[in-house]
Amino acid sequence: MRILSKLLPASKRMLVITSFGIVMLLTFTTLMLFYATQKEVVIVENGKESTVNTHANTVEELLGKVGIKVGVHDALSYDKDAKIVDGMIIEYKQANKVTVTIDGEKKSYYTVADTVEELLEDEKITVSDHDKLSHQLEDAIHDGLNLSVTQAFQVVINDGGKEKNVWTTGGSVEELLKSNKITLNELDKIKPGLDETITKESTISIVRVEKKKEEVSDTVAFKTERRNDSSLPKGTEKEIASGEDGIVVKTYEVIFENGEEVSRELVDEEVEKESKNRIIAVGTKEAQNLVTLSSGSGKEFVMTASAFTATCSGCSGYTATGINLKANPDMKVIAVDPNVIPLGTRVWVEGYGEAIAGDTGGAIQGMRIDVHVPTKSDAYKWGVRKVKVKILD
Structure with missing residues (x-):
């Protein structure tokens, strides 16, 4: 100046x-x-807020001035040709590319969702509680995210004969058992093997195996021992010691599969009680004056008498004369040699009483008879003895 x-x-x-x-x-x-004359506008870009003063006329013009290019999948709170007004809040969110793989099939999505859960809802992708999702529902979405869904399927587990359906997304048999809290014992069998991979066609079979020891007491039948006795008349027998059964305890190893016995092996045997033989004395002394004769009624004989019962093995119960001894167990009947005592003759037998000569026998020959008694026990008690036989008619 x-x-x-x-x-x-x-x-x-x-x-x-x-x-x-x-x-x-x-x-x-x-x-x-x-x-x-500028208008104040708030721009919220991907959650980050900034304030600008602008003379731009439209939203698109304003975003272009601040370097925001809106893509086809991006989210914008106003239409691009909306007029700018003072105090406007414009929200813009850039879409992220997410790849979703469902059971190996890939598909890409462009989304403005904030979380995995929102993405699944927006794209109507259903994920059940049994499905396997690679991320948590609350995880944030970011560009390039790879999300995988393995859909669950059901398989049958036969556990010891009881079937149940379980959900799985695959993996090994061992993993399936672990996830369902199913444990195997040392002897149990399973098909397929624990390291096999589960498929939709898989059926798991578990055989529950148990090994137990079982003790069984068996009876050892006594034997009959015969001894010659010169003090007894020849042809007679006498029980001098009754037999007694023994007891042996056998230990078995028993295998059960699903509760049913499949094998049994003898592993130990111990005699708990020894058996005792039944001893029969057999007379060897020669008999004297076996026959005393008299004429007609009243004829007497000294004869060797044994005993029989109709309940013996193989016996029909009917005598040679047609008497049903099973129906009449207490009937007095003797077997005779018809050449000595004719069939149908009434007789009296010492120690037995009145009887009918109603039967024969292969061993009943000459001076020998067989008396009928109700039971085997009675036959043992009778034994073999010398008796007087008197003809009554």
Whole structure:
């Protein structure tokens, strides 16, 4: 200004100063008007908020000025051609590319969802409680995320004969048992093997195996021992010691499969009680005066008498004369040699009483008879003895 004041006269100097002031005033006024006419807009970009003052007319124009290019899958709170107004809040979210693999089949999605759960809901992808999801539902979505879903299926487990359906997404048989809290014992059998891979066609079969020891008491039948006795008449027998059965305890190893016995092996045997033989004395003394004869009725014999019962093994119960001894167990009947005592003859037998000669026998020959008694026990008690036999008619 000092230079200007030296170069210009005072009148001209005043004119220059006035013009400069006017220019400055216009510039200031223009600037004030520019800023005063701007609209204040809040832009929320991917969750990050910023405030801008703009003369842009549309949302698209404004976003272009701040370097935001809206893609086809991006989210925008206003249409691109919406007019800008003061105080507007524009929300913009860039879409992320997510690859979803379901049972090996891949598909890409562009999403503005915040979490895995929102993505599944938006795309109507159903994931059941039994399915296997690679991420947690609350995990955040980011660009390039790879999300996998393994859908569950049911398989049958036959556990010891009891079937149940369980859900699985595959893996090994061992993993399936563990997830269902099924344990195997040392002897149990399983098909397929524990390291086999589960498929939709798999059926798991478990055979529950138990090994037990079992003790069984068996009877050892006594034997009959015959001893010659010269003090007894020949042809007679006498029991001098009754037999007694023994007892042996056998230990078996028994294998059960699903509760049913499949094998039994004898592993130990111990005699708990020894058997005792039945001893029969057999007479060897020669008999004297075996026959005493008299004529007709009243004839007497001294004969060897044994005993029989109709309940013996293989016996029909009927005598040679047709008497049913099983129906009449107490009937007095003797077997005779018909050449000595005719069939049908009434007789009296010492120690037995009145009887009918109603039967024969292969061993009943000559001076020998067989008396009928109700039971085997009675036959043992009778034994073999010498008796008087009298003809009654």
